[in-house]
Amino acid sequence: MNIVVFIKQVPDVPNIRIDEQRMTIIREGVESIINPLDCVALQAALELREREGGRITVLSMGPPQSEEALREALAAGADKAILLTDSAFAGADTLATSHVLARAVSKLRPFPDLLLCGMQTIDSDTGHVGPQIAEELDLPQVCGVNEIHVDGDLLVLKRLSEGFLDTIRAPLPALLTVSKELCPVSDLSLGAVEAAFTQKDIIRWAAHDLGLHPDEVGLAGSATHVRKLRQPAARTGGRIVTGSPQSIVDALIRKLESMSILDEED
Amino acid sequence: MSKSFGDVWIFGDYRDYFQNRITLQLIAKGKDLAEMLNTGTTVVLLGEQVHQYAMEYVAHGANTVMVAEHPKLKEYEVETYTTLLSQWVKSYRPEIFIAGATSFGREFFPRLAKRLRTGLSADCVDLEVDPKSLLLVQTTPAFGGELLAEVVTPDRRPQMATVHPGVFRELPHNSEAVGRIIYPDVDVFPEPRVKVIRSRPPIKGKVSLEDASVVIAGGMGLRSKEQFELLYELAELLEGEVGATRPAILSGWADEERLLGQTGKSVKAKLVISIGTSGALQFTTGIQGAETVIAINRDPDAPVFRIVDLGLVADAAAVLPILIETLRRRL
Structure with missing residues (x-):
């Protein structure tokens, strides 16, 4: 079974800080990591390869430094890594991103049996790119998968959807996005990082390698546009009270009385 | 029309x-x-x-x-x-x-x-x-x-x-x-490739944060599971439900069904009392639908105070027992 895993290099979001003047995130000093759910997808691919054989190709679209993420994936056991990098790809929304990734998949020979990615990324959290790749390649999709069984050329899958536990049958080839319940990633071995630096090469494809015109990728190929970034608006009229625990409790009780949650004391 | x-x-x-x-x-x-x-x-x-x-x-x-x-x-x-x-x-x-x-x-x-x-x-x-x-x-x-x-x-x-x-x-x-x-005309559909062969409905817990009129939300500022559990007493006195931030749930203080925020539930309560939560947007997304938000946090600069109607700067550990005792007496 030949598997493609899409990975995205993201900032380690819980550690980011905001530049409140410029309304951007401060990337300096923040580690870049493989999107955690993409690690789950990679781990699942490694386990499937163990059982079913085949090869794992990791694909990433991003700036040149995304190479680090691909090297980590190679170190963890992926067979082949392809970096889709071109200054024309910058500023892509999910429509343009999925176009580049789908085009890269369609160049692979043989065409993969299974395409995997995380169901969301921690930086933009849209969950769009997986289904949009599936649409462009006319593949069936299942999102948020937490169990994968392969039965010949059929998949039997489980996933939680709005609390419903669905058991799903889908043919191969297919695209799945995975949830964190699929498998633990603690055993994703990155011990061989150094070996990966010397042993396997990373293939680089730019827009022209994929037969893509600059107008259909990046910002130019995007349907959406971020008009501005801002911090969540403060609620106005909020009153801040400090003092002894007893006076704090009194202030809270008065508020509950004014809201008629508590009856006023005689 | x-x-x-x-x-x-x-x-x-x-x-x-x-x-x-x-x-x-x-x-x-x-x-x-x-x-x-x-x-x-x-x-x-x-x-x-x-x-x-x-x-x-x-x-x-x-x-x-x-x-x-x-x-x-x-x-x-x-x-x-x-x-x-x-x-x-x-x-x-x-x-x-x-x-x-x-x-x-x-x-x-x-x-x-x-x-x-x-x-x-x-x-x-x-x-x-x-x-x-x-x-x-x-x-x-x-x-x-x-x-x-x-x-x-x-x-x-x-x-x-x-x-x-x-x-x-x-x-x-x-x-x-x-x-x-x-009722516009609909075409005949091809057999779908993906088939749901079983769908087990959700097992409904007692927790209905979405419909509660009072929600007590707790975060890491409560410092321990024992402190967090005081929230249930408070919720009972105010006929409310208890919700939690992601870190509190990851610490094992409450079940996933109590998760508030972007990846959890959103409330439309009359009142949310948020205790020991710093106020990451991830969480506040879940409580912004409330009519009134009161927060208790010992850090006067906690972002949660930017979204509240009433902000109480205090250590929850000191306030909670007095508050529960006062409400007991009153109700």
């Missing part, structure tokens, strides 16, 4: 209807948007025997409900729904098309947007029509909710967005409301 072209469209998401009020919330918001655009609000409803939902949507404010009734539409299925709705969009040309960011909405809308070659924003916490450009401004959290991005789709149509459940308030049921329910 609404015209068919240029309407604001809403995906009629009715699975688990009594829990899932998102479609009604979107109708209410859709009416605001439609008014700015001088157009109507249309719910598109796919399924088998769904007439009752169509009536509900009219009673909650929809001008039009377009219904596709067919046994093959009984199950939510991404490819069938995408094919049918992309045909309808091409025929009727809505200006805006929104869906709830439910599991299905988040799986199906990206595929539909891609087929229509249009833009989509995810899990919006606000939607407005810009009065100058008349573009839909889609406000969506970025970087784990630290920032909000205002996204627009300048040229392509429809302008599509999924919306976080609970951020808009539904209109009351009005049985006198008048609307059109229409």
Whole structure:
């Protein structure tokens, strides 16, 4: 079974800080990591390869430094890594991103049996790119998968959807996005990082390698546009009270009385 | 009466209807948007025997409900729904098309947007029509909710967005409301490639944060599970429910079903008392639908104080026992 895993290099979001003047995130000093759910997808691919054989190709679209993420994936056991990098790809929304990734998949020979990615990324959290790749390649999709069984050329899958536990049958080839319940990633071995630096090469494809015109990728190929970034608006009229625990409790009780949650004391 | 072209469209998401009020919330918001655009609000409803939902949507404010009734539409299925709705969009040309960011909405809308070659924003916490450009401004959290991005789709149509459940308030049921329910022709569908062979309904716990009128929310500032458990006493005294932030749940202080925020539940309570939460947007998204928010936190600079009606700077450990004792005496 030949598997493609899409990975995205993201900032380690819980550690980011905001530049409140410029309304951007401060990337300096923040580690870049493989999107955690993409690690789950990679781990699942490694386990499937163990059982079913085949090869794992990791694909990433991003700036040149995304190479680090691909090297980590190679170190963890992926067979082949392809970096889709071109200054024309910058500023892509999910429509343009999925176009580049789908085009890269369609160049692979043989065409993969299974395409995997995380169901969301921690930086933009849209969950769009997986289904949009599936649409462009006319593949069936299942999102948020937490169990994968392969039965010949059929998949039997489980996933939680709005609390419903669905058991799903889908043919191969297919695209799945995975949830964190699929498998633990603690055993994703990155011990061989150094070996990966010397042993396997990373293939680089730019827009022209994929037969893509600059107008259909990046910002130019995007349907959406971020008009501005801002911090969540403060609620106005909020009153801040400090003092002894007893006076704090009194202030809270008065508020509950004014809201008629508590009856006023005689 | 609404015209068919240029309407604001809403995906009629009715699975688990009594829990899932998102479609009604979107109708209410859709009416605001439609008014700015001088157009109507249309719910598109796919399924088998769904007439009752169509009536509900009219009673909650929809001008039009377009219904596709067919046994093959009984199950939510991404490819069938995408094919049918992309045909309808091409025929009727809505200006805006929104869906709830439910599991299905988040799986199906990206595929539909891609087929229509249009833009989509995810899990919006606000939607407005810009009065100058008349573009839909889609406000969506970025970087784990630290920032909000205002996204627009300048040229392509429809302008599509999924919306976080609970951020808009539904209109009351009005049985006198008048609307059109229409049944456009539907094509025969190919066998779907993906088949749900079993779907086990959710096991309903006792916890109903979405419907509670008082919610006590706890975070890491409570410092221990023992402290966190005082919240249940407080909730009982105020006839409320207990919710928690992601870190508190990861610490094992409460079950996942109590998770508040972007990846959890959103409340529309009369009152939220947030105790020992710092106020990451990831969390506050879940409580911003409350009428009144009170926070207790020992750090006067905690971001949570930016969103409160009343901020109490104090150590929860010192305040909680006094508060519980005072309420016991009073009730």
